[in-house]
Amino acid sequence: MRLLALSALLALSAHAGELKIHAINVGWGQSVLIEGPNGTKLLFDAGLESKKDVVSNYLKKQGINQLDYFLLSHNHADHGGAAQHIVRDFKPRQSFYSGSPHNAEATFMRNWFAAYKETGSDAPKAMPLGHRIDLGDEASATAIAADCHVMHEDAVVATLQQMQPDYRMPDCDHINDSSLVILVKYRGFDYLVSGDLGGHQQNGQEDFETPVITSIQVSPEPWVRTPLRGIDVLHLGHHGSKTSSNLNYIDLAGPEIALVSVGPNQTHGLPNTESITPLLDRQVKVLQTDEGRLTDSRTYRGGAVVGHITIKTDGLRYQVSADPSGIDTVAQPPVQSEAASMGLPLDLPVDGDSAGPLPPVDQQAPTVSLLLSENQQQYLMQAQVSDDIGVSQAAFLLDGVVIGQVTPEQPLKNGQLEFSFDGKVLVPGKHLAQVKVQDASGKQAISTAIELMIAEPTPTPVQRLEEIEPNDSQAQANSVAGAVNRIIGFFPKAADTADWYTLTVAAGTQLNLNMTGPTASSQNYNLYLYGSTGNLLAKSEGKGTTESLSYRNSGNTAQTVSIKVSRVSSYSRVTPYEITVTR
Known part of the structure; x- marks a missing residue:
């Protein structure tokens, strides 16, 4: 990981323009404003409809009366509920979406398209893979992924098959995985934002993050191709959910800063511990627009809450600052800004030469075997696991249903995980015990089933x-x-x-x-x-x-x-x- 230089905020180089990226705090949702060196104004997502005034007021505060581009990552209201209002207020000259056929199903999407007709503006189009938006002075925003496909997909699959011979692009069964992914590049500076893209086989999502980061690294285009660990700022997918941010993605991207668009009205315990902890272990500075719901035990509180986040760069250095006025003080007890404790404002080089050795890439799926023992109807399940980067979770199953989960303190490369249960609660008859494990990058394995027989209870004689x-x-x-x-x-x-x-x-x-x-x-x-x-x-x-x-x-x-x-x-x-x- 590159070392962070916590110096005073330096002036941008006089010879270059300025690229600005604003992560606007819309609570549950996402909205990012990108301003190019040539003055191009691009909005990526717009948050819930209830946050329309937050986004509108923020844009107006930046002196914006009209957008040049308006992009929606995918068909979920926390990313586009306010879209129709943005169209009416800022009349974007050109708009794109991921092109997924599911995007027409949501009411807010129909309202979004209707707003263009109402204002006489050009309707949104499906964004082609590799489509490049010129931001001026060698800066650009490029569509790396859309509708469950990535740029140079054949080359990406061939590259990944070198490590995993049976690799193929994952199936797309979840609207989140159809998210539009945008790479913003200015000279040596790189920023990646991915909507709700998946990084794990979890909750119906698949690992699309690995092909995305691989596409960036194999692309021949100089405005796309980025070396290993060359992403300076990574905007976490899916608000820091455990469905995203797999370790391959993090290690190949190698960010210094991770942004999390999150808020106290998030109902899924976001950001999740499983997503944030690996970043902190790698010394990545995690900046949250807000605190997640504090009453949810799944919410991780280790990231720094700073409010609206602004990044400015001349392509050689970049500065990170925050506006604490964006922190939500209504949805939960007031949360204090942690910008000062994170050293904000930060001034950092974009040079990645000091990155150091790359952590090992996950080259194999885990293996697991199960032992089952019994003592007076108390059963002990012992999973013997092995993996090159380490097993991060074990789910113990009975008749295909999870009856317990074990998460080791550190990914377990070789060793044993255990879970016990009371056989007296089981109905008489045959049952099948298994254990399913997942390694730190999302690869899974399941053990051979072991049969156990619960006898009919001996009737208690009537006295x-x-x-x-x-x-x-x-x-x-x-x-x-x-x-x-x-x-x-x-x-x-x-x-x-x-x-x-x-x-x-x-x-x-x-x-x-x-x-x-x-x-x-x-x-x-x-x-x-x-x-x-x-x-x-x-x-x-x-x-x-x-x-x-x-x-x-x-x-x-x-x-x-x-x-x-x-x-x-x-x-x-x-x-x-x-x-x-x-x-």
């Missing part, structure tokens, strides 16, 4: 206690032995209104009582449980003669309790009541 009269008071209660699991009694006459039983509940044991009785509509019995001093512990006073109650002895010693069956109305000389006892 009955039949009521012995008189037991009409607590002092006269019938004693229920520890082996008894059913009590049978009668209310044969009007004078008999209560029956009592006493039993012992062991320490830490739960007592369950379930009573049934005569079903005639006039019958009504209640069930009570008392302590040895006559204190009421539990009761069941439903209509009829079906009653249930539970009580747990949470003490350290056994406890004597008394059951009272109370007759409220009517009686039967023929049909008894029965109480099932479990403890």
Whole structure:
């Protein structure tokens, strides 16, 4: 990783123009303004419709009355909900989208196209791969990926097959993976923004990040081709979600700065720990437009919250500064800007000669085998794993369903991961146990299934206690032995209104009582449980003669309790009541 020079903010070189990139804080969503050295104004995404004023006011603050270009990465409202309003307010001269056929499905996309018709402007077009927007003075913005394809795709696949012979471009089943990816390049400076592009096989997304960064490195065009670890600023895909930012992508890009467009109204725990931690481990400075939702346990809080972010460059050095007024103080308790703690404003060289050795590329999928052992119906699953860069997660499955996950503190190259479960909760019959692992770059493997058989439980023999009269008071209660699991009694006459039983509940044991009785509509019995001093512990006073109650002895010693069956109305000389006892 290149060393950061935390010096005072230097003036841009007098001989060159100035490229500006603004990551506008729109909370849940993304919006980026790019200003070229020749004055070209390009907006990439516009955030939710609720953030239309934030984007509009920001553009106006920069003195912008009209956009030259307006690009939407893909069909999700957090990236384009405000698009129709941007069209009406800033009348872009030319607009592009990824070209995915799914883009026509969303209401906001239909409204976006309708706004062009309303204003008499040219409708958006699908952005061709490799299409280059001239920003002046050798600066440009180029479409590296669109609609699940990348520039020079044949060369990209051939390059990746050198490391993985069976490699092929992933299938595109998720709208996020159709995102438009733009590389902004000015002399030696490089900035990459990728919408919600995927980097892992997760939540329906695939790894499109690896072919994107490979395309940039094999492209013959000088306005695209970038050396290994030559990306200065990487705008994280999908708001720092664990679906993006795989390790191959990060290591091949080699950014010094990572930007995260995120906010407190994000509902997916963004940014995720799995995305941010590898960047911090590589000494990348992570700058967030805002804090993620603090009440979500999945939200990672290690990135620096700074508000609106601005990058200025002459192609030789670049400066990073922040505007804390962009931090959301309404959606959650106020968050203080962490710009000063990150050394902002920063002044950095774009020269990547001091990058140092490149971390090893992931060349193989992990391997995994499973051992299963049992002790008194407690099962232990032991996954033996091996991988060249290390396994980052193991999911333990039973009958194809995940029953537990284990994440090692560091990616595990060779070793064992374990998970245990209680076999007593399983239904009798055959079950299949497996473990699925994923390495740090997203490659997966699953073990051969191991069969385990859960036997039918041995029926508990019925041991009955039949009521012995008189037991009409607590002092006269019938004693229920520890082996008894059913009590049978009668209310044969009007004078008999209560029956009592006493039993012992062991320490830490739960007592369950379930009573049934005569079903005639006039019958009504209640069930009570008392302590040895006559204190009421539990009761069941439903209509009829079906009653249930539970009580747990949470003490350290056994406890004597008394059951009272109370007759409220009517009686039967023929049909008894029965109480099932479990403890």
